[in-house]
Amino acid sequence: MKRTLGVLSVAAILLAVLSAAQSSDGLLQGRYRIILMNGNTVEGDVTQRPDGSYLVENANGRKGITVTVRKAEVRQVVPIEEAKGADPAARPGMSMGVTSARRRAIQDSEIEEILLGIKANVDPEAIGVKREDMMAPLPLDEASVAEMVRLAGSDKKLVTDHFVMVYTGPDKAARALLTRLEAVWRWNVRFIEMNQLPARRPEHKLEIYFFHTFDEFVAHAKTAYGTDVSGGVLGYYRPDSNRSHFFEMATYPPVARRLEQASQKGVPARDGRQLRNTVNRWVEYQNIEVIQHEAGHHIHFNIGLFPMNGLERESGIPRWLVEGTTMLFEFPPNESGAGIGTINHKRLYEFRNQTAGMRMGANEWKRFIIDDTIWFTNAYGFSYPIGWALVQYLWKEHREDYSRYMREVFGREPDFRMTETEREAEFEKFFGRVDDAWVKKFRAFVERLRFMKSRLPPEIF
Numbered sequence: 001m002k003r004t005l006g007v008l009s010v011a012a013i014l015l016a017v018l019s020a021a022q023s024s025d026g027l028l029q030g031r032y033r034i035i036l037m038n039g040n041t042v043e044g045d046v047t048q049r050p051d052g053s054y055l056v057e058n059a060n061g062r063k064g065i066t067v068t069v070r071k072a073e074v075r076q077v078v079p080i081e082e083a084k085g086a087d088p089a090a091r092p093g094m095s096m097g098v099t100s101a102r103r104r105a106i107q108d109s110e111i112e113e114i115l116l117g118i119k120a121n122v123d124p125e126a127i128g129v130k131r132e133d134m135m136a137p138l139p140l141d142e143a144s145v146a147e148m149v150r151l152a153g154s155d156k157k158l159v160t161d162h163f164v165m166v167y168t169g170p171d172k173a174a175r176a177l178l179t180r181l182e183a184v185w186r187w188n189v190r191f192i193e194m195n196q197l198p199a200r201r202p203e204h205k206l207e208i209y210f211f212h213t214f215d216e217f218v219a220h221a222k223t224a225y226g227t228d229v230s231g232g233v234l235g236y237y238r239p240d241s242n243r244s245h246f247f248e249m250a251t252y253p254p255v256a257r258r259l260e261q262a263s264q265k266g267v268p269a270r271d272g273r274q275l276r277n278t279v280n281r282w283v284e285y286q287n288i289e290v291i292q293h294e295a296g297h298h299i300h301f302n303i304g305l306f307p308m309n310g311l312e313r314e315s316g317i318p319r320w321l322v323e324g325t326t327m328l329f330e331f332p333p334n335e336s337g338a339g340i341g342t343i344n345h346k347r348l349y350e351f352r353n354q355t356a357g358m359r360m361g362a363n364e365w366k367r368f369i370i371d372d373t374i375w376f377t378n379a380y381g382f383s384y385p386i387g388w389a390l391v392q393y394l395w396k397e398h399r400e401d402y403s404r405y406m407r408e409v410f411g412r413e414p415d416f417r418m419t420e421t422e423r424e425a426e427f428e429k430f431f432g433r434v435d436d437a438w439v440k441k442f443r444a445f446v447e448r449l450r451f452m453k454s455r456l457p458p459e460i461f
Contacts, residue, residue, distance in 0.1 A: 031080040137161040141204040164205045169212030184295045195403040200304035207243045217247035235290040237297045239308045244298045249283045278458045285457040296326035309414040316416035319375040324391025345455035350385035366434045370423045405430040
């Protein structure tokens with residue numbers, strides 16, 4: 001695929017090299033713009049480390065924001081003075097593959113401001129609709145919303161640029177949920193740009209139910225779909241109705257019982273406060289994880305990233321790719337607050353515990369990749385953390401190939417089918433043969449990930 005990155009002349013390169021400030025040990029130090037392999041840029045006060053990575057302080061003009069850029073992610077380093085001539089098309093931006101190197105409480109608003117700088121240099125013939133069109137408000141399907149109101153038994157509605165919500169609870173909670181959903185929308189638009197995918201604009205605003213109680217949530221599923229969700233479902237997206245469904249997590253019966261226990265007579269005030277705080281942290285965690293996972297599916301199917309039957313066994317897209325990609329947008333509460341591909345410590349914990357002592361060699365991994373039966377039968381245990389680990393590896397270690405793979409599958413119709421042999425050949429086309437050496441590299445990557453127990457949701461049951 002064509003790239004539109006600018007290229008320095010030989011003279012400009014020599015000038016940049018000769019004028020670059022260096023420390024006594026020959027490493028770069030000073031004001032630089034780093035042009036990344038994916039076309040994004042990050043600039044600031046740069047210090048090159050002995051391992052070849054770069055520490056960038058005050059990244060993209062944000063005082064106090066420090067990021068680390070790995071050597072393998074760098075296409076070019078240009079002094080700020082020469083940067084204007086280095087790449088006319090480039091503008092400051094922070095690669096989503098860059099991780100924070102300084103512990104600091106960053107607000108969502110700050111992250112959004114940084115994300116606004118990301119601008120992929122895409123082949124104009126392959127971008128589909130323009131980014132401005134993806135961010136422009138979607139039209140409202142009045143008839144469909146009227147049906148939602150009837151089924152929910154509530155005429156309370158909230159409308160944002162890309163979503164419409166019918167809800168039965170407090171206005172404040174509904175507004176907070178819609179704010180989070182709009183953030184997930186923006187991150188997905190950024191994801192499309194980063195992977196140079198030909199975006200599709202949905203026909204209408206995406207429709208959301210938000211119920212005040214778990215009982216309302218369960219009753220609606222029974223009435224609208226004839227489905228029982230009382231067995232622990234915390235939220236879901238239905239491709240057939242093209243709607244997502246959530247509820248106030250504090251009303252989930254096991255949670256409600258714990259909150260009630262905290263207020264019972266005889267419970268010391270200190271113990272009650274501690275229990276309520278623990279329960280509230282669990283609710284906060286689940287609100288982020290569940291909402292962003294299901295909203296990820298909702299958005300992905302409506303912008304054409306995956307076919308509408310992507311969650312079905314017969315889909316032409318492997319289930320691990322659909323779920324694993326969605327889990328790139330699923331993150332626990334932490335000081336960064338957001339990020340595509342942020343380490344999900346819960347999934348990492350589940351993966352390590354689940355696969356400890358289990359022999360998953362090349363043959364087992366190949367079956368997981370090409371045969372969705374493995375996913376649906378949980379043949380290797382709980383499939384989600386395995387799918388997360390696989391996509392996390394491809395996203396972090398094989399970013400360009402992952403992008404090419406996504407462009408290959410983008411926009412496939414629901415009736416598209418592949419044999420296992422074809423699916424294996426397609427995977428190997430981008431990521432190589434799944435043999436013992438491949439699995440060894442994958443396992444080494446997962447083992448390098450730093451697990452932080454403090455990022456797990458608290459245990460309340």
